[in-house]
Amino acid sequence: MKTTADAVIIGGGITGCATAFELARNGMKNVVLLEKEYLASGATGRCGAGVRQQFGTRINCLMSKASVELFENLNDYLGFDGDIEFNQGGYLLLAHSEATMAQFAKNVALENSLGIPARLCTPEEAKEIVPHLNTEGLVGASFCAEDGHLNPFKVTQAYAEAAQRLGVEVRKFTEATGLIMEGGRVAGVRTAAGDLATPLVLNATGSHAPLIAKTAGVDLPIIGERHQILVTEPVAPLQKPMVISFQYGVYCQQTPHGSFIMGVGDPHEPKGFDQGHSWDFLHRVAEKIAWLLPPLAGIRIVRQWSGIYDLTEDNQPVLDEAPAGCGHFIAAGFSGHGFMLGPTVGRIMAAKMLGQTPPIDVSALNLGRFARRELVLEPSVV
Amino acid sequence: MSGGPKKYDAIVVGAGPAGLSAAAELGRAGARTLVLDRDTRPGGQLVKQTHKFFGSEKQRAGTRGVEIARLLREEVAALPAVEMWLNSTVLGFYSDRVITVERVKDAPGEERREWLEKVTAPVFVLATGAAERFLPFPNNDLPGIYGAGAAQTLMNVHGVRPGRRVVMVGAGNIGLIVSYQLLQAGVEVAAIVEAAPVIGGYLVHAAKVRRAGVPILTSHTVKEAHGREALEGVTVWRLDEKWQPVPGTEKYIAADVLCLATGLSPLAELLFQAGCQMAYVPELGGHVPVHGEDLETSVPGVFVAGDVSGVEEASAAMVEGHLAGLGAAARLGLVRDLAAVAAGWRAELASLRAGPSGEKIRRGLAKLAGQTAGMAASSPAGSPVSPASAPAASAPAAPPPATSAPKPGKPGRTLSPQLTSTGEPAASELESSLPPADRRRQGPYAVIECFQEIPCDPCHKACRTGAIGPFPDINLTPAYEAAHCNGCALCVAQCPGLACFVVDENYSPSEALLKLPYEFLPLPAAGHTVDLLDRTGALVGSGRVVRVVRSRSKLATPVVWVTVPSEKVGTVRNIRVPATKGGAAE
Numbered sequence: 001m002k003t004t005a006d007a008v009i010i011g012g013g014i015t016g017c018a019t020a021f022e023l024a025r026n027g028m029k030n031v032v033l034l035e036k037e038y039l040a041s042g043a044t045g046r047c048g049a050g051v052r053q054q055f056g057t058r059i060n061c062l063m064s065k066a067s068v069e070l071f072e073n074l075n076d077y078l079g080f081d082g083d084i085e086f087n088q089g090g091y092l093l094l095a096h097s098e099a100t101m102a103q104f105a106k107n108v109a110l111e112n113s114l115g116i117p118a119r120l121c122t123p124e125e126a127k128e129i130v131p132h133l134n135t136e137g138l139v140g141a142s143f144c145a146e147d148g149h150l151n152p153f154k155v156t157q158a159y160a161e162a163a164q165r166l167g168v169e170v171r172k173f174t175e176a177t178g179l180i181m182e183g184g185r186v187a188g189v190r191t192a193a194g195d196l197a198t199p200l201v202l203n204a205t206g207s208h209a210p211l212i213a214k215t216a217g218v219d220l221p222i223i224g225e226r227h228q229i230l231v232t233e234p235v236a237p238l239q240k241p242m243v244i245s246f247q248y249g250v251y252c253q254q255t256p257h258g259s260f261i262m263g264v265g266d267p268h269e270p271k272g273f274d275q276g277h278s279w280d281f282l283h284r285v286a287e288k289i290a291w292l293l294p295p296l297a298g299i300r301i302v303r304q305w306s307g308i309y310d311l312t313e314d315n316q317p318v319l320d321e322a323p324a325g326c327g328h329f330i331a332a333g334f335s336g337h338g339f340m341l342g343p344t345v346g347r348i349m350a351a352k353m354l355g356q357t358p359p360i361d362v363s364a365l366n367l368g369r370f371a372r373r374e375l376v377l378e379p380s381v382v
Numbered sequence: 383m384s385g386g387p388k389k390y391d392a393i394v395v396g397a398g399p400a401g402l403s404a405a406a407e408l409g410r411a412g413a414r415t416l417v418l419d420r421d422t423r424p425g426g427q428l429v430k431q432t433h434k435f436f437g438s439e440k441q442r443a444g445t446r447g448v449e450i451a452r453l454l455r456e457e458v459a460a461l462p463a464v465e466m467w468l469n470s471t472v473l474g475f476y477s478d479r480v481i482t483v484e485r486v487k488d489a490p491g492e493e494r495r496e497w498l499e500k501v502t503a504p505v506f507v508l509a510t511g512a513a514e515r516f517l518p519f520p521n522n523d524l525p526g527i528y529g530a531g532a533a534q535t536l537m538n539v540h541g542v543r544p545g546r547r548v549v550m551v552g553a554g555n556i557g558l559i560v561s562y563q564l565l566q567a568g569v570e571v572a573a574i575v576e577a578a579p580v581i582g583g584y585l586v587h588a589a590k591v592r593r594a595g596v597p598i599l600t601s602h603t604v605k606e607a608h609g610r611e612a613l614e615g616v617t618v619w620r621l622d623e624k625w626q627p628v629p630g631t632e633k634y635i636a637a638d639v640l641c642l643a644t645g646l647s648p649l650a651e652l653l654f655q656a657g658c659q660m661a662y663v664p665e666l667g668g669h670v671p672v673h674g675e676d677l678e679t680s681v682p683g684v685f686v687a688g689d690v691s692g693v694e695e696a697s698a699a700m701v702e703g704h705l706a707g708l709g710a711a712a713r714l715g716l717v718r719d720l721a722a723v724a725a726g727w728r729a730e731l732a733s734l735r736a737g738p739s740g741e742k743i744r745r746g747l748a749k750l751a752g753q754t755a756g757m758a759a760s761s762p763a764g765s766p767v768s769p770a771s772a773p774a775a776s777a778p779a780a781p782p783p784a785t786s787a788p789k790p791g792k793p794g795r796t797l798s799p800q801l802t803s804t805g806e807p808a809a810s811e812l813e814s815s816l817p818p819a820d821r822r823r824q825g826p827y828a829v830i831e832c833f834q835e836i837p838c839d840p841c842h843k844a845c846r847t848g849a850i851g852p853f854p855d856i857n858l859t860p861a862y863e864a865a866h867c868n869g870c871a872l873c874v875a876q877c878p879g880l881a882c883f884v885v886d887e888n889y890s891p892s893e894a895l896l897k898l899p900y901e902f903l904p905l906p907a908a909g910h911t912v913d914l915l916d917r918t919g920a921l922v923g924s925g926r927v928v929r930v931v932r933s934r935s936k937l938a939t940p941v942v943w944v945t946v947p948s949e950k951v952g953t954v955r956n957i958r959v960p961a962t963k964g965g966a967a968e
Contacts, residue, residue, distance in 0.1 A: 279474065279482050
């Protein structure tokens with residue numbers, strides 16, 4: 001087993017796998033990816049799997065638009081043997097208050113200016129898009145037909161396999177315990193299976209990123225927060241778009257094989273690394289969804305689980321090298337929308353690690369912004 | 383929000399032999415106990431078990447499973463502290479010790495209703511049982527391929543024959559017993575296929591199907607299944623000593639049903655959810671909870687019993703149920719001196735596992751015991767424990783044998799390869815089951831074709847003359863002294879393995895009288911002529927039925943008295959009632 005690498009990626013979710021692939025694609029020869037469990041075992045494989053371009057900040061619009069373009073051709077781009085199951089059924093964002101509707105109006109103007117084909121809808125138009133929607137109390141909606149959802153396991157697998165074909169070594173069930181620093185620079189990574197010498201590291205470990213960063217002397221202000229989710233039995237096709245309400249904190253999509261996947265936020269969810277779940281979550285989701293999408297009331301739930309949001313103060317990730325020039329790159333803190341940004345973030349981080357100019361300027365998402373109070377607040381997140 | 387969880391003193395998940403036994407102990411101790419089961423009738427797998435149980439009286443040996451289910455049900459129903467929810471599937475075990483339950487009301491004439499309940503309690507007994515394993519081979523998804531337990535449910539619960547001609551895979555107890563029950567239901571069993579070189583189930587069960595004409599192909603497995611819309615046939619092939627298939631040994635067997643009896647896996651999902659420390663122990667069926675002799679898992683107050691704690695016989699499941707119920711009651715402060723109360727059950731369990739048939743379980747439990755080191759040492763429910771394989775210390779000592787008293791079989795008896803690989807005893811084994819020649823001429827005597835050490839003693843309990851002595855260890859083979867035998871055939875009617883016969887060589891100058899157990903319908907009647915079959919089911923002559931003895935007790939096996947040509951009395955072990963002369967219509 002090799003003990004040195006040109007770069008080490010820590011984390012086998014979409015961010016890690018996409019960056020590993022992009023590094024190899026851009027000519028880096030000796031890349032090792034470390035994953036403490038199996039690929040997509042963290043937040044990637046536990047997420048609601050939606051992809052939208054409807055955001056309230058320019059930077060998120062640009063990154064997600066680039067991601068959608070990549071997702072549209074990802075099977076070919078990666079030479080994937082399977083199908084990532086990208087279903088562009090759209091995203092219907094619901095506004096149950098005038099304030100939300102006003103925010104949507106601002107968002108749509110921004111989105112349209114960047115070439116994202118989103119539009120505002122009246123409650124009647126929303127009901128045309130999702131006929132089983134309960135429009136009681138609905139002020140309006142925002143809809144983008146290019147948005148959709150896909151299979152996060154297959155996407156991650158597709159990136160990992162493509163990366164491996166280009167020589168990346170994927171080490172599963174190998175936990176990175178910290179960085180080895182020499183003279184203020186990264187010299188290697190400690191793993192449960194021995195040290196690995198490298199000058200470049202990507203810390204793509206989601207809510208665990210602060211633990212790795214700490215070993216480089218970096219204080220990363222990311223906190224873990226549990227979010228619960230469930231899947232129902234498969235039923236006949238009923239709903240094409242992802243339906244989402246920021247006010248009620250719910251989202252709901254139907255997968256290609258017929259199961260509905262849905263979740264609801266709760267400010268009382270535990271912070272930290274708890275990946276358990278609660279029975280009252282079932283009641284909370286059932287209550288909200290049965291009201292919002294009445295035909296779903298009779299469908300059986302088959303499973304529930306949870307994942308950990310890697311939350312930052314402004315709900316935006318840290319895409320940075322910290323301390324500057326030390327070789328420790330961070331792509332974490334996605335606050336619930338990391339999966340959908342994954343393909344673009346992979347390109348951005350690979351470029352940064354190779355010393356090239358990233359395709360999108362993400363300098364605003366530096367680590368120092370929290371101390372300097374230069375937050376890039378994203379208003380439109382669940 | 384539909385309210386918080388309902389509170390009980392104890393919750394038992396699973397109303398099979400283990401769960402009902404645990405509920406009985408909890409209910410007797412006065413704990414407000416809720417029993418949950420997804421089926422519409424309690425009893426678990428017992429409700430379809432029409433065969434008699436082995437073991438000792440305390441585990442209701444000699445009683446048919448379906449009857450044990452009724453007895454357990456009545457015992458629990460008589461306890462006012464116990465409430466039972468049927469048609470209630472447990473979905474989840476949450477970190478706040480709340481269990482979610484899907485309840486269904488589906489009464490005839492009423493609208494079907496489903497809803498979610500939440501319940502909680504300080505102690506739990508998880509007795510969720512086990513599920514059948516499947517086997518990978520080409521076309522294993524054809525209609526007509528069943529788990530053996532599913533075929534048994536179709537027949538014995540719903541009264542539906544699964545097909546006309548069956549190939550059974552697996553010669554463990556389930557494969558052997560279900561084969562026999564298929565024969566009883568009028569289904570042909572073409573063969574029993576077993577990958578191991580020896581029969582895994584009790585050899586008395588093997589002998590029963592063998593003398594009904596079913597071949598047992600040891601060192602064989604399924605190569606592939608054939609059929610278009612549904613199963614039409616099965617190709618089997620031989621395995622060499624390294625378990626590798628031998629090309630060229632393929633045999634095609636026409637069949638419309640293939641039953642898989644290839645083992646059980648504990649249904650451990652709730653244990654994982656509860657956070658119990660788990661261990662993978664193949665001898666116990668797979669992932670099982672680490673637990674001590676008190677059956678408490680690594681999560682305080684969460685007890686296990688039955689197959690979910692390690693796959694074993696139902697007799698052991700009942701004893702474990704009592705122990706887990708007592709342990710849980712002690713946790714609630716409702717049982718004072720647990721060690722004293724549990725001692726008898728622990729001795730029972732140790733004795734059930736003591737013989738050669740318990741070797742695998744003992745090995746598995748020893749592996750599991752190696753894992754308990756990581757568990758909290760102090761368990762309030764616990765008491766000083768002895769190893770599972772320890773001799774039954776508190777079992778009553780056998781009276782010293784008198785000079786002419788039956789001598790118990792010696793432990794560690796070697797079985798012939800013929801017996802273990804085909805189910806047919808070797809000549810030497812048959813010889814050993816016969817009294818001396820002078821005794822044989824003196825009058826009727828019993829022949830007990832029970833060569834394997836299994837935990838079972840009803841023959842002794844049945845014997846009124848003292849010819850079958852007491853069992854100092856329930857795993858020994860019967861101790862028979864022909865001098866005391868009067869040929870009454872009570873042992874024939876009671877033996878759960880149908881291994882006792884009575885022979886009267888002096889019946890007439892040319893005929894002997896054979897009294898044999900017979901569990902098929904229609905029963906013959908006195909005067910009928912029947913086919914005589916040998917130990918492989920081959921036709922060897924015909925005989926006349928002299929009498930059919932049916933005890934008023936539901937437990938007893940009908941005993942047919944049939945005349946046999948004198949020279950064939952050592953060969954004939956079964957009869958077949960010809961369709962035209964059988965009397966009763968089907």
